[in-house]
Amino acid sequence: MTTVAILGAGRGLGAAVARRFGRAGFAVGLVSRHQGHLDALAAELGQDDVQAQGFTADVRVPATIATALQQVSEALGPIEVLQYSPLPEQAFMRPVLETTAADLRGAVDFSIHGSVAAVEQVLPGMRSLGGGATPSILFVNGDAAVRPDRTRTGTSVAFAGQAAYAELLHEVLGEEGIYVGQLIIGGQIIEGDPEKDPDALAERLWELHTGRDTFRIQVGVD
Numbered sequence: 001m002t003t004v005a006i007l008g009a010g011r012g013l014g015a016a017v018a019r020r021f022g023r024a025g026f027a028v029g030l031v032s033r034h035q036g037h038l039d040a041l042a043a044e045l046g047q048d049d050v051q052a053q054g055f056t057a058d059v060r061v062p063a064t065i066a067t068a069l070q071q072v073s074e075a076l077g078p079i080e081v082l083q084y085s086p087l088p089e090q091a092f093m094r095p096v097l098e099t100t101a102a103d104l105r106g107a108v109d110f111s112i113h114g115s116v117a118a119v120e121q122v123l124p125g126m127r128s129l130g131g132g133a134t135p136s137i138l139f140v141n142g143d144a145a146v147r148p149d150r151t152r153t154g155t156s157v158a159f160a161g162q163a164a165y166a167e168l169l170h171e172v173l174g175e176e177g178i179y180v181g182q183l184i185i186g187g188q189i190i191e192g193d194p195e196k197d198p199d200a201l202a203e204r205l206w207e208l209h210t211g212r213d214t215f216r217i218q219v220g221v222d
């Protein structure tokens, strides 16, 4: 069985992606800060015949990311797909003139240092996957990643940095068969919406993983 690790796995998009990849035969490593939430989510997914297990990490603390992703691969098997999609804190979304250097540090740790730490951890394993594997690294962001928002300075600056990192990875890792892509979601995720329901968005991430050509899909961005 192959494994998807979801960094920032909650009941919204995280759960929908777990179900989408689980349906295709993936075991699912759920990673977030709260073991209780993860255990409850893993139990729900189990009722839908998805093999899932929770592991704690705080993406603002790189060593915890490395440990959790190591635990995912030991418990569930080598990670073929990594999704980086923790939900940013409100504290990162302050007007530009009220944002200090100290305010930016949290957002940069969250979006940039965290994603680099996650990629560093999974890359050796992805490179050693056997023939037939289609390793992917998927990033999920709000539209501040491509269109800075003066009222959401931390996420605008840090998402843009993460987007640049992801696009560079797309170019370089594509040459060795590791796909890197990004889903941009404009506005809110909305249950029941034809485009922005978590299941519809999970399908777009599945399309990125299986299509392996386009770097970025944007949903709900004018």
Ligand SMILES: NC(=O)c1ccc[n+]([C@@H]2O[C@H](COP(=O)([O-])OP(=O)(O)OC[C@H]3O[C@@H](n4cnc5c(N)ncnc54)[C@H](OP(=O)(O)O)[C@@H]3O)[C@@H](O)[C@H]2O)c1
Binding pocket: 007, 008, 009, 010, 011, 012, 013, 014, 015, 031, 032, 033, 034, 037, 057, 058, 059, 060, 084, 085, 086, 087, 088, 140, 141, 142, 143, 185, 186, 187, 188, 189, 190, 198
């Ligand atoms: N929700 C929206 O309306 C919206 C809109 C545009 C884009 N997005 C993007 O969609 C993705 C999130 O989807 P979702 O909102 O449906 O979320 P979700 O999958 O329901 O949950 C995301 C999880 O991230 C975890 N998280 C937050 N901070 C973390 C940290 N420091 N370390 C580790 N885990 C952390 C939280 O769990 P713990 O509390 O247990 O850590 C949370 O449950 C993100 O990439 C976000 O940028 C969301």
